[in-house]
Amino acid sequence: MKSNLILASASPRRKELLELLQLPFEVIPSLVEEVMDEELQPAEMVQSLAQQKAKGVAKEHQHAFVIGSDTIVVSDNKMLGKPKSHDEAKKMLRNLSGKTHEVFTGVSIINGEKIHTFHEKTAVTFYHLTESEIEDYVLSGEPMDKAGAYGIQGLGALLVKEISGDYFSVVGLPIARTSRELKEMGFSR
Incomplete structure (x- = not known):
């Protein structure tokens, strides 16, 4: 049976977050070549x-609600x-x-002609890191597939002094706002 909700991402973190909604959904990673306008x-x-x-x-699933996200x-x-x-990760x-940096996560939900696109911005402050802490963290392998070279939901949590904003947005999907946007667009089980 085809689901009415699709996550257009191969990210295991986004999949885990979407599972919090306790809704059936499919994962169909987007294969588009991303165009970054500098x-x-x-x-x-x-x-x-x-x-x-x-x-x-x-475009291949016009009756579904499709969620795309980027961080x-x-x-x-x-x-x-x-x-x-x-x-590069060490750098x-x-x-x-x-220092304090910002994490931006954009979300776009498409259902037929309806498109809701939004973003969340979260400020994250790191502790002062020693060269040894940086080396150990990079050797863990965790930074290599994450924007900014850290994952706040994993070992990277040990680097973070404080955050201001949506934690889940830093992980990769602002799940509460995504849920509200889906409801606003008329999504129902």
Whole structure:
């Protein structure tokens, strides 16, 4: 049986968060080539990327509610994506050490002609990190598939001094707002 709700993401973290809604859904990762417009501000960028992902799946599933999402980390006005190497991960973590950065997560929900796209911004402050802490964390492998080179829901939690905003947005999907947006769009079990 086809589900009426689709997550257009291969992220296991987003899948776990969507499971909190206790709704049946399918995971169909978007295969679109993401186009990053460097002229966009971070909030616009994550919304654009989320919408690209959702549209990539929605065109084949026009009767379903399709959720696309994207997360970026911004520090010193620079967008940090996923590190491509251990050295790049270390550099990102050194940059985040002892400072506050912003995490933007964009979400786009598409159902036929209806499109709801929004973002959440959360401020995250790191402790001052020693070179040894950075090295150990990178060697764990956890930073390698995460924007900003850390996962707040895993070992990366040990790096975080405080957050201001939606924790789940930092993980990858602002689940409470997503639930409300689905209801507003008319989604029902």
